[in-house]
Amino acid sequence: MSAHLETYPEVLRPALKAALKSLADDDRLSWLDSMADVSHDDVVEAIARSDFLKNTMLRHPEAMARLASAQSLRAATTPEFLSSRWREYLADVKDEPGLHRGLRQFRMESQFRIIWRDAMRWSDLSETMAATSELADTCIQGALAWLYADACEQFGTPWGAHPVTSEPVPQPLLVIGMGKLGGRELNVSSDIDLIFAYPSKGETRGGRRALDSEQFFVRLGQRLIQSLDQITADGFVFRVDMRLRPYGQSGALAMSFSALETYYQDQGRDWERYAMVKARVVAGDQALGQVLMESLRPFVYRKYIDFSAFESLRNMKSMISREVRRKGLENNIKLSRGGIREIEFVVQAFQLIRGGRDRELQKRELLQVLTALEHMELLPTKVVQELRDAYVFLRNLEHALQGIDDQQTQLLPADARSQARVALIMNCVDWSACCAELDRHRARVAHHFADIIASDDEDDDASMLADGWKELWLGEMDESAAEAWLTHHGFEHPAASMKALTDLRSGRPVQTMQTQGRRRLNQIMPVLLEALTHVAQPSETLDRVLQLVEAVLRRTAYLVLLLENPGARTQLVRLCSESPWIARQLAETPLLLDELLNAESLYHPPAKSELQDDLRQQMLRISYEDLEEQMESLRHFKKAHILRVAASELRGTLPLMKVSDYLTWIAEVVLDHVVAVAFANLVSRYGYPTRKDGTVCDTDFAIVGYGKLGGIELGYTSDLDLVFIHNADPQLSTDGEKSIDNAVFYTRLGQRIVHILSTQTTAGQLYEVDMRLRPSGNSGLLVSTLLAFEKYQREDAWTWEHQALARARGVAGCRATIDAFEVLRHDLLCLPRDTKRLRNEVVEMREKMRASLGTPQSEGKSPETFHVKHDYGGIIDIEFMVQYLMLANAAQHAELTQWSDNIRQLEELGRVGVLPVADTEKLRDAYITLRSTIHRRALQNLNSQVEPDAFEAERRYIQTMWKRIMMDA
Known part of the structure; x- marks a missing residue:
């Protein structure tokens, strides 16, 4: 075998030689004797292409012996073969640990077979996707069948009404596969998205005690997840993701048919429609599954032609594009421009728009839907062919990336060794040839996606700018002319603004920029300078905007975003003009610029249910185990939505x-x-x-x-x-x-x-x-x-x-x-309290706080400032009065405890008669005035201290009420 090593790229030869020596020395290739149609040269090819294949041969000779005894690697991996093999493994299962062991050993053997055939190109894309999906189906159904029987033996069998006949029948658990599993398009190293459902509510019969059906199925679901997802000494079967279920992670693990139908009818989101296009019952009673899927069909496919799907898919693509920018995923062949996701969006846009009328489009498999779109003349033959070719290439490339080490990834490799392996698997001359082919497909996909889904590009108004702004930025004006130009256009400090621009242009960060980045900067700066003339205090605003420009000099995609989106540019300048706090947030987190693309959403922040939905979508593809990425995404989510509130x-x-x-x-x-x-x-x-x-x-x-x-x-x-x-x-x-x-x-x-x-x-x-x-x-x-x-x-x-x-x-x-x-x-x-003692303790605590946090006062001198929160007549006085009155009166008026916020507590004190309504209204108005001041000052990066004579009327009234309630009573 070593004689052929020189035919492989040099970067692969050392590791390949070492692996072959280990396999020969330890006699780890004896399994080949059972496969007359698989040669030693085939083994060399396999090792050169995949560490997973190499490591399995080295570390798991028992798995290789089982594989060899079953069927040659030259034979296709069919559903019948996988089903037959699982039955052989199942025969040895006696208990739950045995089930876990059997599933994992079955997965290892099957995964080796699938990746071998794919990496060697002995199978085509259709076989690889179908075999991987069938492996998942077989494992889920096999685990469910064993665990359901065991659960029924422990707790009794759940009974409930049949969803069609209403007759009492035993209740099964149905497993719905989503995403690529539902579409029978699973990757060779993918997680699986599942939803658990059961026909109707009821309870168990035949157990020691009756158990509620939901409790039964939640327990069963937890055990099923564990059987597939838990990592043991034998590895794992599939990573399981349950976050596509109704209400996400906070929702019930298993839901009845009626609860699912109600949820999707009343609360189903656009992205859930999109996800449901591929939904399929992968385990459980298929006849009942058909009933469930028919009940959900109206949610997915509208009776009318639904062009709103374009907008919702466009929004989803925007969200993905922001994620790509935020995480630097331009080398992600699934999510980046021209990637797999754009092909999926094109196809599913037509499904969601016309699927209710045209049943031919109600299919799960993308390639089949593409064919239907061609037959129905909804897409030209040339477009369909280019999308199909790109999809096959990208999915094969995805499998090549994942098959190297059985890792879920869509990122192009950065190291030469992996690049050489991918080129081998893809039958390319070398890595550069592979990249050239990839770029060709991605360009075509991006073009078709833009034609079909993406919104029209905004007119580039940079060309309409006065030449003076370009000359000013490029330093082609002399100093006096530049200052005169800025003065004419309303800049209040022209000399300072000119110095700031000169310092930026001549500074090291700009001087060391790459050619493309420098060109982008030279394009955007004149546009930004012109935009500043439309706000008050353009010089001050320029200083704030330049913080952002300096922050993105090494990430000039953001400069392109501002150049190509006049609306976002306008919002940026306006917000920076109105709030230095917002300007700082944008400079610290440039990704927030994405929020400026849609003025409607920017100035209308979402309600709580929409916030929950937004967060759920953002987190769907981040594993709970990836704590670092969870934390980063949460921080961005918070900043983005707080920006909307501030705006x-x-x-x-x-x-x-x-x-x-x-x-x-x-x-x-x-x-x-x-x-x-x-x-x-x-x-x-x-x-x-x-x-x-x-x-x-x-x-x-x-x-x-x-x-x-x-x-x-x-x-x-x-x-x-x-x-x-x-x-x-x-x-x-x-x-x-x-x-x-x-x-x-x-x-x-x-x-x-x-x-x-x-x-x-x-x-x-x-x-x-x-x-x-x-x-x-x-x-x-x-x-x-x-x-x-x-x-x-x-x-x-x-x-x-x-x-x-x-x-x-x-x-x-x-x-x-x-x-x-x-x-x-x-x-x-509501505990009874001694009001006199209570009042004394509240007053004592208030004086301690005032002494430590309020404005220091020297005898005989007036204070230089008024602290809106802590000084006499400030916010804390109102809060302490309200808290004292609640504690003193809740025993007699229990309704005082129903609220936790000051405003409604004040209103309730007036309603029950503890304070006159006129006083509660005046205190509420004073409270809102003072709090508004703190909010506004925060957006200006200012503290809570104002002029000493500010809010005189409000302070006098609060002080009067303090004396009346806390001192004179």
Whole structure:
């Protein structure tokens, strides 16, 4: 075999020679004796192309022996063959660990066969996709059948109404495959997107006790995921992703047919329509599966021709393009320009638009739909042929990239060794030839995508600019002429602006730019300078815009974005003019420029449900195990949506109360996701915490927000006052192989959450977290049980801690635990209190805060500033009055506890008669005025200290009320 090594690229020869020596020395090629039609030269070819194939031959001789005894590698991998092989493995399964072992060994053998045939080009794309999809189907169905029978033996068989006849029948679990699995187009190293469904609600029969059907199927679903996804000594079968199910990670793991239908009818999003095009029942009762899929068909395929699909797919492509820019994925053959995703979008646009009328388009397989589009004359033959050729090339290339090491990747390799291997697999002369072929296909795809889906490019108005702006930027004007030009166009500090431009142009970062980047900079700068003439204070705004320009000198794609999108350019200049805070955010995170592309969404931030949906879409393809990427994406999500809120406040489309609502919703959505990520991370290590009845905890954990978060009053730079509680039994333990006490589990959960929120990454910090309001403060446990929290609040809490409780509410986590906390909070706030003692303690705490945080005062001198929050007559005075009145009166007026925000608490105090309504209205107006000031100043990078004579009327009134309520009573 060594004689042929010189025919391979030089970069591959050393490793190839070493591998062949090891295989020969250890007699690891004896399996070849059973395959007369597979030669030693074939082995050399396989090793040259794939480390996965080489390592399997070296490390798993028993797997190679099983493979050789089954069927030659020259034979196609058919569904019948895979089904027959699984039955042979199943015959040895006696228990659940045996099932796990059998599945993994079956997967290793089948995966070797599939990747071998693909890498050697003994199979075409159709066989590779079909075989990989059939392998997944066989594993899912095989695991489900065994686990369902075992679960029925343990808990009884679930019964419920048949979805058509309504007769009581045993209930199966159906597994719906989404994405490429649903379309029978699975990659050779792909995860699988699944949704679990069962026909109808009911309970089990024949077990020791009746079990609710949902509980039965959730448990079964968890075991099914574990059987496929868990990494053991034998590896894993498939990575399982359940986040495409209704409500994402926060939704039930298994849902009834009627619940699924209701969800998609009432709440289904455009992206879920897109995902459902490929949905297919991959395991379970196929007849019942047909009933379910027919019920969901109207959601996917509209009866009318639905051209809105173009816009929704365009928006999805925009989101993907932003992700490509943010992560630097230009070498991703799936997501980048001209990649696989653009072909999929073209095809599915026609399916979503016309599929309701033309049943011929209601197919899952992309190549079949392309053929239908040609027959129906919806696309020209030449376009279809070019898209088909590109799809086959790109998918073959994708399999080549993944087959090298059985890794899920779509990134072109950067190292010479992998490049040589990909070229070999793709039958290209060398890597440069492979790239040339790739570029040709991508250019064609991008062209067709732009013709069919992408919006028309905006007119490039750079050519219409006055020549003076170009001459000014390029330094072709003398100094006096340049300053005169700037003065004529409204620049308030022309000399300073000219110096800033000269410093940028002659500075080292610009001088060392690549030719293309320099050309882009020279194109955008005159356009930006002209845009500055349309805002107030253009010199000041220029300084802010230049921060961004300097930040993107090495990422000039952003300069292109601004050049090609006049609307985004206009929004950039306007926002930088109105807020230095926004200007700094954009400079620190240039990806936020993407938010400026759509003025309508920029000035109309989404409601909470839409925020949840947006975050779910962004996180769908990021593994929970990839904590670093989760953290980066969360930080970008938060910044993008806070930018929208700030822009809306500046434009006047959001009043103060709504600004705080939106900022609070952003935090709540982020916290909910962080809980889900942290919980999933720990469950993968230690299993689920358990309850006394043997069921597992669906987190049973809640985050309680205090202060501004609890009071729905977050500002742009607010930290989060948090308390963590759980309602599990700390004496029990988790159900994983590496079991730990529930108490330890929840402590680590709290630590993980704080880590995700507060760690500084390249995108900054998500939120600054303050945990000092937990029982016993910094010396207390990070996470308390609900019982321990109650005991502390009743027996040991200080008055100021009960004040803080007035502004507390559950903000994220398990709904049942949050509800239990809310009941406890109500009971604690309604405790009878000695009002005189209460008032004295509240006043004493207020004076301490004023002394430490308020404006220092010298005797005989007037203060130089007024601190809007902490000084006498400021915000804190109103908050303390409200908290005192709530604690003093909640025993008689329990309804006072229903709100956690100051505004509604004030309104409720007036409604029940604790304060005259006229006073509550004046206090509310003063409160809103002062808070509005803090918000506006934050957007100007200013603190909460204003002129000493500001807000005289409001301060006098607040001081009068303080004396009346807190001093004279």
